Amino acid sequence: MAAWNACNIPITQKLRASNKRMEMKFSATVACRDCALYQTAKVLGLETPDCSSLNRVVLRDHPVNKNEVLYREGDSFRYLYLVHSGSCISSATILGRKSQVMGFYLPGEIAGIENIGQSLCNHTTRVLEKGSVCQLDFLMLEETLKQDELIRVQSYLLGASAIHARQLQWERSLTGLQSAEQRVAAFLLNLAGRFQSHGFPADRFRLPMSREAIADYLGLAMETVIRTLKNLHNRKLISSQTKNIEILDGDALSDLIRS
Amino acid sequence: MAAWNACNIPITQKLRASNKRMEMKFSATVACRDCALYQTAKVLGLETPDCSSLNRVVLRDHPVNKNEVLYREGDSFRYLYLVHSGSCISSATILGRKSQVMGFYLPGEIAGIENIGQSLCNHTTRVLEKGSVCQLDFLMLEETLKQDELIRVQSYLLGASAIHARQLQWERSLTGLQSAEQRVAAFLLNLAGRFQSHGFPADRFRLPMSREAIADYLGLAMETVIRTLKNLHNRKLISSQTKNIEILDGDALSDLIRS
DNA sequence: CGGTATTTTGAATCGTTTCAATGGAGGTGG
DNA sequence: CCACCTCCATTGAAACGATTCAAAATACCG
Incomplete structure (x- = not known):
């Protein structure tokens, strides 16, 4: 990745x-x-x-x-x-x-x-x-x-x-990322990297924070965060059930940010 | 102000x-x-x-x-x-x-x-x-x-x-400011404050950068920045003609950000 | 005074927000 | 152990605002 x-x-x-x-x-x-x-x-x-x-x-x-x-x-x-x-x-x-x-x-x-x-x-x-x-x-x-x-x-x-x-x-x-999808993807990858650098698995972790906190952090509405996560889940880039996140295709997430 | x-x-x-x-x-x-x-x-x-x-x-x-x-x-x-x-x-x-x-x-x-x-x-x-x-x-x-x-x-x-x-x-x-108006207002006030702190007038200055640069900086489209400036101008909160900015009602600008 | 870069304007599209209501998880006390 | 409660997550539909694309006008520089 x-x-x-x-x-x-x-x-x-x-x-x-x-x-x-x-x-x-x-x-x-x-x-x-x-x-x-x-x-x-x-x-x-x-x-x-x-x-x-x-x-x-x-x-x-x-x-x-x-x-x-x-x-x-x-x-x-x-x-x-x-x-x-x-x-x-x-x-x-x-x-x-x-x-x-x-x-x-x-x-x-x-x-x-x-x-x-x-x-x-x-x-x-x-x-x-x-x-x-x-x-x-x-x-x-x-x-x-x-x-x-x-x-x-x-x-x-x-x-x-x-x-x-x-x-x-x-x-x-983050201000430069217009779409909600890009921001959420960037957020997940950033978290993954930080977990990894502290010795935890990068592609499978538990979100410590609420959807609302993520939304506030990214400057989005909570519902948008939820819908974006669900969308990424449906496209099999991640697996997301409530706080449990698994990154299935980190490269694709990276591509999202770049495009 | x-x-x-x-x-x-x-x-x-x-x-x-x-x-x-x-x-x-x-x-x-x-x-x-x-x-x-x-x-x-x-x-x-x-x-x-x-x-x-x-x-x-x-x-x-x-x-x-x-x-x-x-x-x-x-x-x-x-x-x-x-x-x-x-x-x-x-x-x-x-x-x-x-x-x-x-x-x-x-x-x-x-x-x-x-x-x-x-x-x-x-x-x-x-x-x-x-x-x-x-x-x-x-x-x-x-x-x-x-x-x-x-x-x-x-x-x-x-x-x-x-x-x-x-x-x-x-x-x-800035990520937390959703509306273009809030971002532009915050930007103008930030510039004004910086000019002031370096000994220049705060309420009357020349924008050094292009509309495009402002837009990129704030995470907006250039046209949105232009329209927002024009709107603030029409409401007499600022005076804006190309690069020349005059802040007519700084308090109102501050209120915009807070609301 | 040209020529170019930048700014401005308009109209249509798209995505996000908002509001409102439902669903589900976790924690507490009986 | 279950019922209850509260907080959090989820879903839907409508409205709003920013973006996009295209064209015109204006500023700026040599």
Whole structure:
């Protein structure tokens, strides 16, 4: 299926190619605290199993429930949330309008990364599917970590931030896709690529978000999203039953976007 | 007219509030080289009239002609272009499609800022209206500048990069505006705010770009942009004759977006 | 003052939205 | 374990708005 879009960079492997990616269960499973700490250290590029210095930075590995708010628009920015399992949705009120869905955070991605470089949060992020997140104290980072750890973690976050900027640029280019079919196809391929880059199967996944959220994200009406998915299903490009998606012909989906 | 959108931060004043903004002529005027160097130094936050160290970083103040290409998609990223006069348009081929307009650079803004943190250019930027730009050698920065100069320039660029990210986020939210009228209104207000933040009048300006470019940028057909402008003109919200725009009722335009 | 590129206008088509009503899934409590 | 309730997904039909295609008018540049 080649590269589906320009945004699918494995965050967890960006800076350390030799870093064996951790295995994450897709459904919500609350790992033991020590294990979570260890996983987080690995993700951040810290090899030492002795990650005692992380104890003050990684505040907690935290089970989260549906609709729980991680941070709210206007909050002062301090924490990052590494999504271990479950998923999140972030929205913002830009242009003075009603809140619009700005993006989704899948397992392996970092909620709050969009705030780096700013003092206030500009999104509201809430939990879509219950799971667990690791809360990192961004301010504490600089004070606590050992010099070499700090550099590694910082460069990791810088990389993650660049990845987020690319995702944003990709989203911005959705405006150029006029037809609902193209937008939905692009959306599915983007999700597939992100799942893949975090170690999950690309052609078979469960949509964490509602049809309404997809519609808002893509700038379409909910009914249009539904009809488009059904149409793609009937043409055997995908299999779609409620939240379960299977990509049957990724190349054809790519062609849709290009035409 | 209050704040029109969340992206209107005076780049030239972001980090140094006490920095008197330089006067720039709107139409193309090629300043003498020394003068340009001095202006550039001021914009970057360097007070010393002795900016000899800038000589190796600011390669040249360079008159540019319409359609001239500053950098091309895939080029290795090295230079930033401070737009002194004239304006630029940047486009990219995302999602494997035909090139899409991704944004515009007005006088006082920095073309190439979107590449910071990446090794390759991901946009193609060309000149819309002839003018002059200052070419900065981004790689040379670190090697050449004195320590305190380097820090000041770097933090300036970081701030500019954050501003670009906010503009990108604003553009991303265009997807949420369904009607052509809302998109055009948002576009005009965004332009007005950017002109204002760079020291130009907000309610009376000349569109640097063609109707076709606006249409591509907003994800509309060119004819729709024309008809929408005409409609806003007839309703006396704006005055529009070819490239000359006057905003007659900014509040009403804001209301359009909100409704 | 030409010649070209851009802007403007009109009319028909197409696709998306909207509104309204039905169907189904998941969660809670008896 | 089932009934119930609520939220979410689905379907249909009508209306609206943007696109498309084609032609004319106007601006811009050398």
